[in-house]
Amino acid sequence: MLQDAGWSVQNAGVGLDLWGPQGVAVREVATKIGPADYLLYVDRKLIGVIEAKREGADLSAAEQQADGYAEHLKSEQRRASWRPTLPFRYASDGGVTTFRNTLDPDSRTRQISYFHRPQTIARWMHDADHDPQAPTYRAKLRSRLPELVIEGLRPAQIEAIRGLEHSLGEGRERALIQMATGAGKTFTACTFSYRLIKYAKAARILFLVDRNNLGTQARTEFENFTTPDDGRKFTELYNVQQLTGNAMLDSSSVVVSTIQRLYLGLSGKAIPQNDDPELDSYDIEGDLVLAYNPTFPPETFDLIVVDECHRSIYGKWRSVLEYFDAPIVGLTATPVAQTFGFFHQNLVSEYTYEQAVADNVNVDFNVYRIKTEISESGALIEAGTSVPVRDRRTRRQRYEDLDDDFQYTGKDVGNHVLSLGQMRTVIQAFKERLYTEIFPERAKIPEDKRMVPKTLIFARNDEHAEEIVSVVRDVFGRGNDFCTKITHKAKRPHELLAQFRNSATLRVAVTVDMIATGTDVKPLECLIFMRDVRSWSYFEQMKGRGARTVPQAEFQAVTPDLPEKTRFVIVDAIGVTENPKVDAAPLDKGDPAKRESLEKLLAKVAAGTIGEQEVSTLASRLARLDKELNNQPAQRVDIEQVAGQPLHDIVRGMVDAVSVDAQEAARSSGGKQAMQELLGRALEPLASNPELRKRLLETRRALDIITDEVNQDQVVFAGAVLNAEQGQSMITSWREYLEENRDEITAWHTAYSQRTKPPHEIFAELQRIAQRIALPPRRWTHERLWKAYEQAGLTAARGNARHSITDLVTIIRYELGIDQQPSPYEEVIRGRFVNWIARKEQTGTRFTCDQMWWLENIAQTTALSVRFDTAALDHVPFSTQGGTDGFLTAFGDDRAINILNELDQDLTA
Template identity: 50%
Template structure:
């Protein structure tokens, strides 16, 4: 090296030290020369150029915290690659002079905190981390930050990077499988520490925020994390997120999250020390870092602001880089990993991204570390979301624009004041479709679209309905939204409470949003961006695009507003003519669904029937689109059926029907298909085999297909509004031919299903064992479905029509247990058709007579219990000890009362009555 090079190097190092001195001072370090050292000047003291033991050179900076040596900084000229000089810093940490070493805190004989810095770049190695590794940081931490770490040096794991290696198991009870996978994926990523970022792909509506709150609780309670920054996409979503934290019930002792940890909105620093979770938008974090005031009110100019170029940030001691251990980015992905990236990288924190639709830039920022994936079709299969249909409305002006001739007097509206004036055009005005509702508003285009929507709503979009479904219309800007609201009210002939504008500029927007969720009156809302992402409106059934969207991520967010499932009772409370929400509709008036990035719905073949789809599955001729459609139809059915029907259907399927649907969805997933087709000589054949494997549980199970169709017919109700009925006759004559048909069909049904239905099997074999009420109910459920639609009353009355003698019973209303009598009589086990209760009461009278002959006398108190036990047996075909804690027994003390009045015989009497009265 020439003298000139050496001089340049020294000058560069000197410039670097000037920058490092300034950074240390900004972070509250007292920077001192060795000759003027005063370790009591501040909590943190950085002493320049300390000579070490022979052979170890000289430390550029020795760091003291609370008068103890804890770290070292190796200074290098600006531009020096710091990843190659850690060995030098480590050597300095080893080479402390004996007098300095007496006042040193060491880890395995070395100083725990080692830094390399050039003034523009800083690397940090924390010796208390497992497998200590240098990482780039924005600035040297404050002395108080290092002191906080040193408080835990006696623990097995002083830092969160160690604590996350010993997490307790996740309590999965309140979580969906996709949420469990996401939390476990992030925690695995934290334990492995291969990356400082983790990406979770989770479909809109799958519970991303609840997942993040659960993760935050675990990291704060068990993981050694001190503070978490939760970033949202819009300020109004911060309130929704705050509510999630406030309502979250912790799995340990049931207390609310906010009873244990402080959750605050981020404002201008410094933050209160007690803050555990701070909620903000990325724009407000940037504003706070610049020491500008951050308010609570919505500010679309701030929260929607995307700078033209990537932002740069400066060190802020009130919100230092180590202020947060974790940053959760919840659906704030449209620009956050581009122009706003500098804000995220300011903080020395692990970043977790939650998004439904990650783009290339998102994957790049997260270093391809996708820890869990849950797609929209998978969420439909799991009944987390509902599927959608697309309804396209095209008009000439929407497609081609128009021309206004010169001389035409037109209204012109001032964009700022909205004042209107009239002027004649000097020349022809020709406008394109892209200028529509920005430079030009064509009122008839808006009216034509809305009139078409109204005209087709109850015939094609939601046939058979009469109440306008909850609909959200996306407008281009606030002025466009204003025009749409006005015309919606006119087209539908309704008042102000029927349609409302919900934008940042609208008055009472939050109250209107709350009404849109819960009011039966407010049917249509028009918005621009305010309800575009993250905001839940679960009863929503129409997502109406009157603006184009070219971002696939933003489109998915907007589409997802209609995806939410909702309990039937809540849905019917706001949309009284609907039974349940099984789908929503994308109404497209601008061609947004024709972009290449728009994935089709699962329900792709709307004209094909479920029966035909099942037939094609059975003969293995089903196509990819038909497989997707079958998945959509089965997911909708699975959401409609009762819990008992679902349990029975799963039993017929030999497993979970929901899992069958999930496999159908996976078979049409492009990522799954890509893996299956890798290396395949015949790709068409390989794809068909993937589909065949998915439909096999249905193709190989005729009973499942039959049961699916039975349930579909049972839950479908056709409304005939066109046929006119004519009264032919009305009379009280019994139709014996129909009764004979019912009896013959009933007898044939028992023969056909003798081997598969437990109740029939037991009674046909005339075993001396009791048939359970569950077996009877199973049979009753089966015969109540199409094509039979039988009840015990219908079958019994058919017998009475053939022989009035059968009608001479103590009661005229039949119960489910009368099926036992019907089966035994039909199969020839009994020679007389008598109600089950009559038989039980006759056997009870005979049993009492036997007891009396044997010298057993029952007191009135004992008879009270026995008589009511017999009532239960008559209506339920048996009794169990657990029934004693139900009415009518509870009025006399339940099980304790039975033991009190019947003594030790209580159990044996139950067994004896079951045996004697039900045989």
């Protein structure tokens, strides 16, 4: 791999030659703490280190070793080094390679396909020396981009550009821009491309299109783009090239291509210059095989923009994108579930960060519950979806098309299934509510001094922990020194534990069992449970990790933003505080078989209903499993004991039975019956052995971990868990507040019920009421108030139903004695709307489907905004049907006005 990338691999000693090649990788070089596998020299300067491991080794541990070697050089090595510590750090097991550049702000590890070239690192060194305050591309993304010139840009474009630049500045590797057709996606791309090239010094940007003719349009738009601060055309300053031949110009700042043409270039094949429609096809036999190509090294691009982010990139073609070491930005008008999954749920045009506003100290211990759809009910991945599948032993990841719908439960999350959507949603919810609901007392701390409380996350297993670490770093936009894994499989876990206990930088640790019992990290203020625990005693011990008191000086040494530790919070993301506990210790061919799951195929074997092509498919699946068992000797022995023979022999018998020659011989000798008997004999080892079929399924599932990156999870409830007594106390305090502010509340309700103010003012005043009660010392939200009414039995419990700010309307009306019971405002409006429609029908009025669409959306908008404002007709969703003009066309001018007045009176009476 090193030689492919242009490195000269040499041994230390008298034969070492640093003057010939530009890049030299020296094997087994002693440092202060031991021998580094490779030390890297560029232009005779020591610049980096590689830690090499066997396939499947823990690369997190290897990264820590590389950090140690890079930071503990001998004195003579320091004299030869470019920086006091080596910034470029690699870890590799030959199949997976990770890289970290510590010159990046909040530097974090990322996976790369190959090592970087020496000339690339030489360029990075030059750039760092030239701009030491922003030494890297990622540093310039954070600090060198000037204020956006908004003249000539639409609001959606401004939001997209600012959101993307913010995301890139945080180091996030995937970002999605959703923008309606015709809103100017390519113009937006031209704008941020220009800014990244000019100010962040991006060397080259790839603009991928769905079809080659769209590439021509994109190139034309770049050519016509007038730079906002210079006034010249983009192509007067930077070269834009459409990839229609093999050669990519060194001077190209933007390269426009289809993914198919890029793949041809990567494969060393000729790229036709003409517009060949066949090259726009995404159908390809077999897997895409990519090797290192010095013409297109992985660092060729600093950014990849995927226009329309077509579904092909989520399947086998994604390997083309992932070959390159560059952030990927998607542009689309219509994202699907896989789109959000591929782009890590990072919708930057809507990406916002909540600011903490609360400031109060609660009880020493409380529970904050986060429920998501997937953690509660699991999810379904549809058949045919391409999913990442990871081998538990080697950690190598491959992509497979699911043969059948894959349904998993919330209990499978973190074990057989790693749900990226669930992990990301929980951590995002934790971050968004960290200073507003979970730790509101930190809101008064200046933002540049505010710290994330020391947090310990309990994961289900080591693989789960790895993914959680990655998500935490990504969501918080922080580096390796902010969050790490501390498990028994980690390298030098006790040193990491000491660092977590004593360091002010390391804020979040993810563990399985290592810190669950008997290990004190006294400054801990938050425990996040992303795994269930059935043992009461074990749970109590885990809970105790956050309950320890700590001397003020010791606490401030690692958490200087607070004077002392006063409480801790359990963030329950899996239901651990709710569950009862006990104290106890290519043969694959043909339709429909190609979409049959292994479980269904084995069930057909048991029932005797399996067909010839299905037998071929089953043999293919079992042959693949047999090969994978080469790395699982204990499981192979177990299966062979149950089967009474090697699995290979069973597979070979099935293959022979479905061969053309065998089938023809059986047909000639005994017809169809003989053919069926031949298959029966081959399948007998499976058909007669239920335990073997069961064991094969268990083994198949145990070997692999499926990663669900398709299903976008969402929070269904997030809030402090209250008991009946706490709920009643909150209601008592709420009623005192209403009494103290009776004039204001009564005036608001009068304006609402008598329509003395415009709808938007009514809603704005309700928002101000909500903002005031959310401030300390109350910290009440509409969700918490509603939960209190449920706990006190004053309204019916509605499970995981979500509430909006408009629900304050019915709570206020209840407390004013107008309504007998508070009900969700949307429920009230929906009921009144149904009754209004029924009364209209009784009088002979019938509405068309088109008219019903308008009426239903008006009712829905009313439920979310207290009263309907006619100005809303010119906004989504109404603008999609012509806005005000469309409404007038649907009902007629006079009738339209009457309809709006009637609805306003009946729905919000």
